Amino acid sequence: MANNAQDNQDNKKKPLLKTILGLILFSFSILLFISFTSFYFNWKEDQSQLTYYFNKNVTAQNIIGKTGAYLGEVFIFDGVGAMAFFIPFFLFILSYKILFDKEIIKIWKLLSHGIFFIIWTPIFLALIFGSKWLLSGLIGYEVYDYLKSLLGSVGTGIILLLTISIYFILEFNLSIENVKSKLHSTTHSKPFKNDDEAIKEPFEEDQIYEKIKDPKTVQSETIVPKTSSKKEILEEQYSEIQQSETLPDKENNPINLSDINLQVEESFDPNGVSHTTELEIDIPTTEETVEDDISLTIEEIKKEEILPENQVNKNIYNQFGPYDPKLDLPKYKYPILDLLTNYNTNNNITVNSEELEENKNKIVTTLANYGIGISSIKATVGPTVTLYEIIPEAGIRISKIKNLEDDIALSLAALGIRIIAPIPGKGTIGIEVPNSTSTMVSMRSVIASQKFQKIDMELPIVFGKTISNETFVTDLAKMPHMLMAGATGQGKSVGLNAIITSLLYKKHPSELKFVFVDPKKVELTLYNKIERHFLAKLPDTDEAIITDTTKVINTLNSLCVEMDNRYKLLQSAYVRTIKEYNQKFKERKLNPEKGHRFLPYIVLVIDEFADLIMTAGKEVELPIARLAQLARAIGIHLIIATQRPSVNVITGMIKANFPARVAFRVTSKIDSRTILDGNGADQLIGKGDMLFTTGNELIRMQCAFVDTPEVDKITEYIGSQQGYPDAYLLPEFYEENSTAAQNNAAEAKRDELFNDAARVIVTAQQGSTSLIQRKLSLGYNRAGRIMDQLEAFGIVGAFEGSKARKVLVTDLVSLEQLLENLTP
Numbered sequence: 040m041a042n043n044a045q046d047n048q049d050n051k052k053k054p055l056l057k058t059i060l061g062l063i064l065f066s067f068s069i070l071l072f073i074s075f076t077s078f079y080f081n082w083k084e085d086q087s088q089l090t091y092y093f094n095k096n097v098t099a100q101n102i103i104g105k106t107g108a109y110l111g112e113v114f115i116f117d118g119v120g121a122m123a124f125f126i127p128f129f130l131f132i133l134s135y136k137i138l139f140d141k142e143i144i145k146i147w148k149l150l151s152h153g154i155f156f157i158i159w160t161p162i163f164l165a166l167i168f169g170s171k172w173l174l175s176g177l178i179g180y181e182v183y184d185y186l187k188s189l190l191g192s193v194g195t196g197i198i199l200l201l202t203i204s205i206y207f208i209l210e211f212n213l214s215i216e217n218v219k220s221k222l223h224s225t226t227h228s229k230p231f232k233n234d235d236e237a238i239k240e241p242f243e244e245d246q247i248y249e250k251i252k253d254p255k256t257v258q259s260e261t262i263v264p265k266t267s268s269k270k271e272i273l274e275e276q277y278s279e280i281q282q283s284e285t286l287p288d289k290e291n292n293p294i295n296l297s298d299i300n301l302q303v304e305e306s307f308d309p310n311g312v313s314h315t316t317e318l319e320i321d322i323p324t325t326e327e328t329v330e331d332d333i334s335l336t337i338e339e340i341k342k343e344e345i346l347p348e349n350q351v352n353k354n355i356y357n358q359f360g361p362y363d364p365k366l367d368l369p370k371y372k373y374p375i376l377d378l379l380t381n382y383n384t385n386n387n388i389t390v391n392s393e394e395l396e397e398n399k400n401k402i403v404t405t406l407a408n409y410g411i412g413i414s415s416i417k418a419t420v421g422p423t424v425t426l427y428e429i430i431p432e433a434g435i436r437i438s439k440i441k442n443l444e445d446d447i448a449l450s451l452a453a454l455g456i457r458i459i460a461p462i463p464g465k466g467t468i469g470i471e472v473p474n475s476t477s478t479m480v481s482m483r484s485v486i487a488s489q490k491f492q493k494i495d496m497e498l499p500i501v502f503g504k505t506i507s508n509e510t511f512v513t514d515l516a517k518m519p520h521m522l523m524a525g526a527t528g529q530g531k532s533v534g535l536n537a538i539i540t541s542l543l544y545k546k547h548p549s550e551l552k553f554v555f556v557d558p559k560k561v562e563l564t565l566y567n568k569i570e571r572h573f574l575a576k577l578p579d580t581d582e583a584i585i586t587d588t589t590k591v592i593n594t595l596n597s598l599c600v601e602m603d604n605r606y607k608l609l610q611s612a613y614v615r616t617i618k619e620y621n622q623k624f625k626e627r628k629l630n631p632e633k634g635h636r637f638l639p640y641i642v643l644v645i646d647e648f649a650d651l652i653m654t655a656g657k658e659v660e661l662p663i664a665r666l667a668q669l670a671r672a673i674g675i676h677l678i679i680a681t682q683r684p685s686v687n688v689i690t691g692m693i694k695a696n697f698p699a700r701v702a703f704r705v706t707s708k709i710d711s712r713t714i715l716d717g718n719g720a721d722q723l724i725g726k727g728d729m730l731f732t733t734g735n736e737l738i739r740m741q742c743a744f745v746d747t748p749e750v751d752k753i754t755e756y757i758g759s760q761q762g763y764p765d766a767y768l769l770p771e772f773y774e775e776n777s778t779a780a781q782n783n784a785a786e787a788k789r790d791e792l793f794n795d796a797a798r799v800i801v802t803a804q805q806g807s808t809s810l811i812q813r814k815l816s817l818g819y820n821r822a823g824r825i826m827d828q829l830e831a832f833g834i835v836g837a838f839e840g841s842k843a844r845k846v847l848v849t850d851l852v853s854l855e856q857l858l859e860n861l862t863p
């Protein structure tokens with residue numbers, strides 16, 4: 040009881056205290072205002088009086104006396120000049136809020152804006168008016184003077200302009216797009232584009248009638264004859280009414296325009312000419328009833344603005360701009376050209392005209408010996424091969440020339456002659472003859488080529504130079520998977536390195552990850568150095584480069600899981616390809632809280648595929664075929680290289696899903712057919728001489744040469760830079776049919792924070808990875824891994840795309856029991 044009485048007392052005191060405080064602040068604001076204003080008129084006379092502040096015989100001119108003069112001196116003269124008026128203004132607003140519980144202007148907003156302008160304006164005034172301290176105050180002038188010594192007047196002006204621009208941009212959200220869209224909307228909402236058009240616009244007088252007449256008073260309305268003068272009058276009157284929407288008592292007595300009865304009356308003289316037009320407005324008065332005496336105060340309903348989801352993201356977009364995945368490693372430097380050796384042979388293909396002439400003669404005579412006449416012959420010299428294009432005389436069968444391949448080779452005494460009859464799209468027959476001295480195509484020359492530098496592709500690969508000495512660039516993302524074959528020592532490893540190097544020169548670590556499988560254990564180990572930048576691996580494996588067959592199977596299956604996960608993400612984002620998905624993510628239209636993330640491309644490179652198939656057979660073939668069939672849309676691309684392109688290695692299932700083929704020299708026609716579905720690879724001359732096809736024509740090329748020390752330098756360059764804490768972690772994969780093995784494996788690898796994460800998830804009853812991330816301050820990968828483990832132990836359900844996983848344990852007690860059972 041005593042307590043209640045005390046509370047009541049307190050409650051009664053509170054409004055009193057508030058009123059007192061409000062009044063004090065109000066008085067202060069008035070005092071300051073009068074002091075400051077008076078200071079401007081009397082400061083000269085009063086300045087000397089201030090030394091005798093406590094001497095009652097000395098008086099000041101200021102209305103508020105010596106104190107007023109003193110306050111003016113401190114705040115205006117020695118302080119911030121005219122901006123000192125902000126202080127009484129602020130106190131006034133504050134007192135109003137305290138007294139009447141109403142905010143004229145939001146206090147915090149006013150304060151923050153005020154602080155900005157208290158700093159900015161005096162400097163600005165000092166810049167414009169110089170040492171007029173009454174305007175800028177001493178502080179404003181001194182700051183300006185200091186800035187001037189540093190930047191000069193122009194520099195200071197620019198800084199001031201910049202700061203005020205930033206202020207307005209932030210305050211009014213003036214991004215270029217916003218301004219554009221506003222301009223756009225205003226131009227579209229303009230009724231008339233210009234005055235002329237307004238005149239041309241057929242004016243419907245009836246529309247005015249419609250607008251101004253109240254349906255209730257239709258009967259009493261006087262019909263106005265349609266003359267242009269009346270039209271104008273009416274128009275004017277209507278606009279007046281519209282303006283009068285802001286009638287003075289609108290605040291307290293809101294009047295609806297439709298409640299206004301409008302009558303237009305005209306008097307006519309006998310000739311029918313109108314003289315006066317009167318406008319009468321009936322403002323309905325509220326009926327006064329007894330109930331009116333009882334006042335009803337309706338508390339203002341505060342509506343919290345809830346934006347739709349896409350709008351929320353839009354705000355984030357407006358605030359932070361597009362998401363840039365490269366900001367993960369903002370200081371990352373792309374490899375420089377000097378890491379590649381300059382072999383000094385760049386574009387200088389030596390044309391040996393004697394050799395060309397000799398070969399031409401031999402071709403012409405050999406063909407003549409078989410009765411084939413030629414009407415013209417043209418040579419295109421490439422780095423390793425020269426293409427002689429011939430147009431046979433009319434009536435010669437093409438197959439006849441094709442059959443002479445061996446005879447021409449014999450007469451030219453050269454290996455690697457290939458006859459293309461006819462050259463697709465040209466109407467000529469091509470005879471490729473190797474040059475006696477071939478020119479090496481250096482990786483440096485192709486990387487530096489304008490074509491590669493300027494190309495805009497998702498995964499650009501520069502292979503080398505074509506027979507006509509053009510740099511050949513193609514997009515792995517479009518291929519979408521590549522099969523590479525070639526006998527040992529013919530340039531396969533160099534080819535793989537060329538592909539990887541091209542990608543490393545063009546892609547940021549956030550955009551691309553490699554999975555390397557290297558059963559030979561030597562070719563790809565160089566790339567270990569870029570593990571934390573560009574490699575992806577299974578969780579809890581030490582080496583990112585996979586050399587062990589069992590791990591290959593797990594990795595491939597894990598990639599299948601990643602593929603499925605990515606498909607779910609794409610599905611929930613309503614997009615069809617990774618490109619669209621990432622674009623949407625960059626535009627912040629996808630919510631990371633719902634599991635969305637930027638998806639890097641994944642390139643799986645398998646060197647020596649034959650070895651894998653021999654040891655693991657179907658176990659690798661199936662996931663590879665699955666990936667090859669489905670992974671194109673979600674950014675997983677496969678490059679498979681093999682020495683032995685025999686049918687038991689490159690099975691029908693694999694072949695069907697790898698449209699892009701690269702063939703270095705192979706030893707038999709059969710191998711050539713397996714890899715290219717035709718002859719040709721057996722006629723290559725080795726050392727990087729290659730054929731490339733994506734299903735249509737065969738392109739002969741000299742592969743760019745990149746040596747191991749060059750690769751070493753590139754990986755060293757990238758590896759020495761700041762990288763991610765770990766390689767990109769692929770999802771965990773457990774074999775489906777052995778739950779025990781699965782549990783054991785998971786048990787052995789349970790994360791230290793597994794129990795904590797389980798508690799977080801069960802408490803919140805929400806299976807979300809980002810929740811674990813937030814509560815336990817973990818990175819996405821680790822949190823994702825823990826989530827997989829929670830699934831393995833039956834604590835949460837399966838991954839469901841953008842939806843949170845189901846939590847299968849309902850309360851903490853059951854969870855603790857489960858965790859206890861798990862502890863060995």
Ligand SMILES: Nc1ncnc2c1ncn2[C@@H]1O[C@H](COP(=O)(O)OP(=O)(O)OP(=O)(O)O)[C@@H](O)[C@H]1O
Pocket residue numbers: 479480525526527528529530531532533534682726727728741742743744745
């Ligand atoms: N594009 C090229 N330009 C010039 N020379 C090359 C090119 N490619 C390969 N060579 C030469 O051929 C050699 C063997 O190449 P590479 O190591 O790539 O063969 P490989 O097919 O991978 O052999 P293996 O299968 O035994 O590893 C290289 O050391 C190099 O001298």
